[in-house]
Amino acid sequence: MHTPDLADLCRWARLPGINAHRLLAAHAAGIHSVDEARRAPSSLWRQLGWPISTQKALSNPDDQPIEGDLASIEQHALRLVAAGDPLYPSLLMTIDHPPAVLFVRGDATVLATPQLAVIGSRHPTAMGARTARDFAFHFASLGLVVTSGLALGIDAAGHRAALLARGKTVAVCACGLDRTYPERHADLATEIASCGALVSEFPPGTPPLASHFPRRNRLISGLSVGVLVVEAAARSGSLVTARYAAEQGREVFAIPGSIHSPLSRGCHQLLRQGATLVECADDVLSELKNISLNQLAGDTLNPPDPPSEAAPRLDNPSEILLDALGFEPTSLDALIASTGLSSTSVASLLLTLELQGRAASDARGRYFRL
Amino acid sequence: MHTPDLADLCRWARLPGINAHRLLAAHAAGIHSVDEARRAPSSLWRQLGWPISTQKALSNPDDQPIEGDLASIEQHALRLVAAGDPLYPSLLMTIDHPPAVLFVRGDATVLATPQLAVIGSRHPTAMGARTARDFAFHFASLGLVVTSGLALGIDAAGHRAALLARGKTVAVCACGLDRTYPERHADLATEIASCGALVSEFPPGTPPLASHFPRRNRLISGLSVGVLVVEAAARSGSLVTARYAAEQGREVFAIPGSIHSPLSRGCHQLLRQGATLVECADDVLSELKNISLNQLAGDTLNPPDPPSEAAPRLDNPSEILLDALGFEPTSLDALIASTGLSSTSVASLLLTLELQGRAASDARGRYFRL
Numbered sequence: 001m002h003t004p005d006l007a008d009l010c011r012w013a014r015l016p017g018i019n020a021h022r023l024l025a026a027h028a029a030g031i032h033s034v035d036e037a038r039r040a041p042s043s044l045w046r047q048l049g050w051p052i053s054t055q056k057a058l059s060n061p062d063d064q065p066i067e068g069d070l071a072s073i074e075q076h077a078l079r080l081v082a083a084g085d086p087l088y089p090s091l092l093m094t095i096d097h098p099p100a101v102l103f104v105r106g107d108a109t110v111l112a113t114p115q116l117a118v119i120g121s122r123h124p125t126a127m128g129a130r131t132a133r134d135f136a137f138h139f140a141s142l143g144l145v146v147t148s149g150l151a152l153g154i155d156a157a158g159h160r161a162a163l164l165a166r167g168k169t170v171a172v173c174a175c176g177l178d179r180t181y182p183e184r185h186a187d188l189a190t191e192i193a194s195c196g197a198l199v200s201e202f203p204p205g206t207p208p209l210a211s212h213f214p215r216r217n218r219l220i221s222g223l224s225v226g227v228l229v230v231e232a233a234a235r236s237g238s239l240v241t242a243r244y245a246a247e248q249g250r251e252v253f254a255i256p257g258s259i260h261s262p263l264s265r266g267c268h269q270l271l272r273q274g275a276t277l278v279e280c281a282d283d284v285l286s287e288l289k290n291i292s293l294n295q296l297a298g299d300t301l302n303p304p305d306p307p308s309e310a311a312p313r314l315d316n317p318s319e320i321l322l323d324a325l326g327f328e329p330t331s332l333d334a335l336i337a338s339t340g341l342s343s344t345s346v347a348s349l350l351l352t353l354e355l356q357g358r359a360a361s362d363a364r365g366r367y368f369r370l
Numbered sequence: 371m372h373t374p375d376l377a378d379l380c381r382w383a384r385l386p387g388i389n390a391h392r393l394l395a396a397h398a399a400g401i402h403s404v405d406e407a408r409r410a411p412s413s414l415w416r417q418l419g420w421p422i423s424t425q426k427a428l429s430n431p432d433d434q435p436i437e438g439d440l441a442s443i444e445q446h447a448l449r450l451v452a453a454g455d456p457l458y459p460s461l462l463m464t465i466d467h468p469p470a471v472l473f474v475r476g477d478a479t480v481l482a483t484p485q486l487a488v489i490g491s492r493h494p495t496a497m498g499a500r501t502a503r504d505f506a507f508h509f510a511s512l513g514l515v516v517t518s519g520l521a522l523g524i525d526a527a528g529h530r531a532a533l534l535a536r537g538k539t540v541a542v543c544a545c546g547l548d549r550t551y552p553e554r555h556a557d558l559a560t561e562i563a564s565c566g567a568l569v570s571e572f573p574p575g576t577p578p579l580a581s582h583f584p585r586r587n588r589l590i591s592g593l594s595v596g597v598l599v600v601e602a603a604a605r606s607g608s609l610v611t612a613r614y615a616a617e618q619g620r621e622v623f624a625i626p627g628s629i630h631s632p633l634s635r636g637c638h639q640l641l642r643q644g645a646t647l648v649e650c651a652d653d654v655l656s657e658l659k660n661i662s663l664n665q666l667a668g669d670t671l672n673p674p675d676p677p678s679e680a681a682p683r684l685d686n687p688s689e690i691l692l693d694a695l696g697f698e699p700t701s702l703d704a705l706i707a708s709t710g711l712s713s714t715s716v717a718s719l720l721l722t723l724e725l726q727g728r729a730a731s732d733a734r735g736r737y738f739r740l
Contacts, residue, residue: 256629256647265649271626272647
């Protein structure tokens with residue numbers, strides 16, 4: 001198998017009209033690099049369904065200034081994760097036009113871990129920011145990755161709470177990862193890179209143009225099993241993300257608030273459109289358990305790379321619980337008795353294991369190991 | 371046709387197991403009074419599907435102390451409205467076991483006017499009470515009758531706002547109308563009787579037993595085209611009313627609130643179960659317009675009694691609008707132009723006319739007179 005080098009990946013990333021599916025189809029057709037694509041007959045381009053923009057770019061050899069990309073990648077220690085890479089989140093493959101290549105700063109392995117988006121207003125109320133913190137802290141403590149957009153307000157509250165919980169968090173950016181937007185979140189971005197990852201589909205040097213934010217938003221939802229909107233005004237970018245989430249088949253959660261608060265309007269609009277009303281973090285987790293978790297987890301988790309590597313170590317209570325779990329279905333009560341853990345802990349840990357595709361429950365609510 | 375006298379009606383009201391449908395079936399079978407029922411062969415009782423409780427009561431001639439009822443009726447100026455009476459609300463006939471006889475103190479004609487229930491906690495927040503007032507005031511101003519349970523808190527706020535708006539209000543009681551429960555609402559009850567009605571299915575002398583409240587609640591929803599729950603704790607009588615409303619096919623509206631307020635729990639529970647989220651009174655009215663209003667209005671409104679009587683006079687802007695409305699569909703803009711009324715007034719008045727079955731709209735949103 002051809003392993004694309006960094007320069008190849010940069011070229012694919014900059015080739016317009018090439019999404020993850022088109023990249024995989026190109027590989028399947030024996031086209032592993034953009035140079036090979038250039039040399040291929042234009043009949044093959046058309047056969048692969050490449051749009052005019054792609055064909056035009058391939059005809060213009062000066063189109064790809066990747067030297068700068070390579071320098072930025074080295075300078076900022078970026079990793080490139082292309083479609084087909086075991087770290088490429090398979091949940092993302094289910095959206096329209098998944099990026100062919102993701103630029104990642106930090107730990108790229110978190111991308112393949114179940115993520116929950118926590119998003120909302122850039123100008124939340126104090127209570128809204130506290131709610132975002134409380135929910136995100138709870139999710140991150142349970143091993144869910146908190147994904148958001150690095151924006152001021154709710155986004156930052158979510159990221160910070162995940163860091164505080166010593167959990168993982170992913171920030172999806174609307175610009176190249178050689179810069180931070182907003183600039184005042186440069187320190188936060190550094191912290192996120194050390195305990196999670198910053199992700200962008202935009203090559204280094206790309207400015208945070210307004211048109212990039214909806215694209216960024218579709219990745220936030222696309223990476224996540226669900227999207228929680230904490231506070232949002234009536235016409236808010238968070239509603240764009242929620243719409244993408246609904247279109248992508250992701251669960252949308254919204255927190256209600258006073259009818260006198262303009263920052264509840266957006267959430268109320270989502271609730272009218274069918275979002276799940278949540279009052280506490282456990283409401284989100286219960287709903288995620290109700291949907292086809294095993295399928296989601298199975299879709300999300302890629303096999304470890306290389307396959308012979310051991311599965312990631314679980315934290316201690318999870319290990320205790322996993323030891324107690326057999327392949328025969330066991331009741332929650334029996335698990336509580338045999339582990340000595342609290343019922344809340346056991347329920348939470350089971351959810352995490354389910355999300356990780358390491359446990360499942362039967363129709364009678366009994367759990368077993370996968 | 372046999373016109374039952376007051377003593378007959380009292381006896382029917384006290385005969386256990388006789389609901390509105392059974393009363394009408396008895397009339398259809400030629401049984402117009404309880405005395406006639408007593409004299410009828412027990413085979414007819416069984417043929418009419420009367421339960422054992424009814425048959426037992428009919429076999430015991432000492433069962434009906436109606437002299438006290440007649441005295442109370444005179445003392446408190448009660449009116450009895452039985453199934454088959456033009457004032458008996460036909461919307462109520464659609465519920466399970468509608469009462470055979472309603473005791474009414476005040477203006478019985480309001481029963482046949484479209485009603486909207488405004489209910490909620492007996493111990494609301496200041497904001498919740500204000501919200502109930504604002505919504506109820508708006509509904510009552512538009513000619514909708516505000517129906518509630520005369521309880522402390524939200525109920526009383528709804529009744530009082532309707533009175534303040536010089537609108538109509540109905541209080542459904544869980545005891546006989548010779549008393550007021552809670553006692554401290556005696557003055558409010560007197561005001562309601564002068565601008566609307568108090569209604570009960572319980573004969574005079576009946577105490578407000580706990581078991582009567584769910585029965586009262588089913589009448590609140592049964593009389594109404596929709597039920598608005600303003601604030602309610604997690605286990606609240608308002609949720610019982612809302613459940614009845616849903617079972618009876620009535621629209622359920624709930625106002626969201628902070629996830630930190632215990633008095634929003636009940637509303638959030640209803641929203642999860644499919645209630646319509648409303649942020650302002652107009653949200654309720656829009657939703658009511660969306661459902662089959664003409665049908666509801668047609669069901670609710672009985673022909674005036676006697677039929678030759680003129681239709682009730684509309685207030686002045688309504689008359690102006692009605693004059694402008696033709697039998698040919700007319701656009702909202704044209705109506706605004708021809709009446710000189712504001713668009714908000716025209717829209718509100720049209721809703722009232724629709725609810726009264728005097729106007730309707732076509733698929734293109736144009737209005738015409740019925």
